[in-house]
Amino acid sequence: MIFETRTVIPEPASIDVESFSPPLPELLLDRRAVEHDLGYHSGTAPEPVIAAINELLPRVASHAQLQCGFRILPPSSVVIGPESVSCGSVSLSMGSVITKQLKSSSSIAIYVSTAGHGMERWANQLMAAGDMMQGFVVDTIASGLVEQASLWLEKKIAASVKPIGWSLTNRYSPGYCDWPVSDQHNLFSLLPAGFCGITLTSSALMVPVKSLSGVIGVGSGVKRGAYQCSICDLKDCYRRREEPEELEEQR
Amino acid sequence: MNEILLSLTRCVERGKVNMKSPYPPDMKGQEGADELARKALDAGIPPQDVLSEALIVGMQRVGVRFRNKEIFVPDVLMAAKAMGAAMAHLKPFFKSDALKHKGTIVMGTVLGDLHDIGKKLVSMVIEGAGWEVVDLGTDVSPEKFLKAVDEHPGCVVGLSALLTTTMVNMEATVKHVKAKHPQVKVIVGGAPVTAEFASKIGADGYSADPQGAVEFLNSRCTSN
Numbered sequence: 358m359i360f361e362t363r364t365v366i367p368e369p370a371s372i373d374v375e376s377f378s379p380p381l382p383e384l385l386l387d388r389r390a391v392e393h394d395l396g397y398h399s400g401t402a403p404e405p406v407i408a409a410i411n412e413l414l415p416r417v418a419s420h421a422q423l424q425c426g427f428r429i430l431p432p433s434s435v436v437i438g439p440e441s442v443s444c445g446s447v448s449l450s451m452g453s454v455i456t457k458q459l460k461s462s463s464s465i466a467i468y469v470s471t472a473g474h475g476m477e478r479w480a481n482q483l484m485a486a487g488d489m490m491q492g493f494v495v496d497t498i499a500s501g502l503v504e505q506a507s508l509w510l511e512k513k514i515a516a517s518v519k520p521i522g523w524s525l526t527n528r529y530s531p532g533y534c535d536w537p538v539s540d541q542h543n544l545f546s547l548l549p550a551g552f553c554g555i556t557l558t559s560s561a562l563m564v565p566v567k568s569l570s571g572v573i574g575v576g577s578g579v580k581r582g583a584y585q586c587s588i589c590d591l592k593d594c595y596r597r598r599e600e601p602e603e604l605e606e607q608r
Numbered sequence: 609m610n611e612i613l614l615s616l617t618r619c620v621e622r623g624k625v626n627m628k629s630p631y632p633p634d635m636k637g638q639e640g641a642d643e644l645a646r647k648a649l650d651a652g653i654p655p656q657d658v659l660s661e662a663l664i665v666g667m668q669r670v671g672v673r674f675r676n677k678e679i680f681v682p683d684v685l686m687a688a689k690a691m692g693a694a695m696a697h698l699k700p701f702f703k704s705d706a707l708k709h710k711g712t713i714v715m716g717t718v719l720g721d722l723h724d725i726g727k728k729l730v731s732m733v734i735e736g737a738g739w740e741v742v743d744l745g746t747d748v749s750p751e752k753f754l755k756a757v758d759e760h761p762g763c764v765v766g767l768s769a770l771l772t773t774t775m776v777n778m779e780a781t782v783k784h785v786k787a788k789h790p791q792v793k794v795i796v797g798g799a800p801v802t803a804e805f806a807s808k809i810g811a812d813g814y815s816a817d818p819q820g821a822v823e824f825l826n827s828r829c830t831s832n
């Protein structure tokens with residue numbers, strides 16, 4: 358944010374850090390979504406795969422340990438520059454692709470979500486017992502859950518800033534749109550230690566592995582547009598879509 | 609071509625493990641890879657032919673179809689399971705030297721990285737191509753790779769990583785292994801890895817998919 362407007366921006370002090378355990382039934386992960394995530398985009402998964410999904414999905418509840426949470430940085434300490442966003446002494450080197458999307462934000466919300474260790478353990482058990490396919494289905498379900506938990510969290514963030522008239526931009530994560538994964542260290546330095554049970558290794562890997570991190574711009578004048586692959590030139594990104602509307606609204 | 613071997617190839621391709629397995633539905637009640645491998649050996653077909661003319665052929669087709677995105681990871685894993693059921697009957701012949709692997713590859717996910725499945729998948733397809741795979745697991749240090757190379761003279765090394773921050777540890781591994789064994793070939797892979805990165809760090813090969821790894825091994829790493 359820019360200096361002159363600092364005084365008129367409300368400080369959302371009461372919603373600094375919040376964390377949740379999203380209830381499984383509120384996450385939209387059904388058989389078709391899992392089939393899609395496994396690669397069968399037109400619903401052509403072979404029978405044993407469909408049978409595995411049908412058998413495993415109802416058992417997710419006893420393995421998943423979903424947690425997610427966010428922190429809205431104090432607006433007065435946030436400066437959105439051309440290449441980075443800084444908060445106090447910490448600078449997040451997101452690159453211009455992302456900062457352009459955040460530029461009218463008053464602050465940013467940092468978020469994380471995780472499916473916990475339980476899903477990984479379950480997948481490993483199945484694989485060790487010789488059922489690689491089932492193990493892979495569980496691994497894919499876990500990835501889908503983390504994505505869904507992030508979407509769920511986005512609604513919570515939106516609800517918490519609504520009273521002060523703010524809205525949200527899209528989500529942006531280290532490792533996407535030119536933002537280096539190594540910046541995870543800076544991002545995590547702005548969160549309480551062990552937030553939502555997630556820790557970061559020196560190689561910037563989040564543990565549990567089934568975790569996601571990122572930022573969302575918040576402010577009175579910001580809009581959540583369609584996911585814009587046209588803003589980024591990473592040609593082989595798996596999320597690249599020709600039609601920009603497709604991704605976020607899909608699930 | 610022998611009828612039994614043709615059926616065995618088909619079982620691997622379709623992921624038909626044994627008589628009991630209900631899938632694929634159109635093969636229900638028929639013999640699977642398990643029974644057919646036994647039958648082939650009992651009929652006096654040399655183990656080498658069972659491996660080369662049936663199992664490897666089936667797995668090769670699977671690898672190609674996966675690369676062409678005609679099938680997906682679960683299909684490959686089901687095929688590998690059928691392959692494994694047949695391989696169980698061939699194991700004793702490897703011990704008695706009646707059957708030889710094409711070579712050995714030491715595989716692992718590099719230091720700092722815990723991603724396992726991609727590496728496992730590549731390993732299974734490589735095994736299905738007649739290679740011996742020594743899987744060191746995840747978070748494998750350069751020292752541990754070197755130790756495994758010491759223990760498996762003439763082996764190839766395969767490195768996996770899923771993040772750009774862990775991919776950099778591939779370079780240290782390549783350097784560490786090649787400092788002592790300059791002739792050892794290293795192939796690298798994983799979502800963020802590119803052919804350009806591979807050549808920059810001194811690796812000998814790169815592949816985006818398992819079949820490419822098999823092609824690299826068969827064309828660049830065999831003595832015959």
Ligand code: B12
Pocket residue numbers: 500501503504530531532533538561562563564565566567568569570571593594595596681723725726727729730766767768769770771772773795796797798799800814815816817818820821
């Ligand atoms: C599913 C997924 C996730 C899941 C879980 C990941 C997992 N595997 O457990 C979730 C949602 C949790 C996730 C999180 C993140 N992810 Co992610 N994720 C993916 C995705 C879509 C698929 C990965 C996967 O499981 N594929 C299936 C397996 C079977 O494939 P694979 O491991 O790649 O292996 C294949 C090949 O690579 C190859 N191969 C693998 N090893 C080897 C070895 C050799 C020798 C050879 C020859 C070949 C080979 O063969 C295998 C079979 O085809 C990829 C994008 C993509 N399409 O690859 C991004 C991707 C890996 N993620 C990425 C990122 C950035 C992240 C996050 C950092 C984002 C964030 N800030 O939160 C986090 C990190 C999580 C952590 N723990 O730190 C980036 C990584 C690149 C980078 N910039 O570093 C990718 C590539 C997406 C992108 N930007 O394009 N992710």
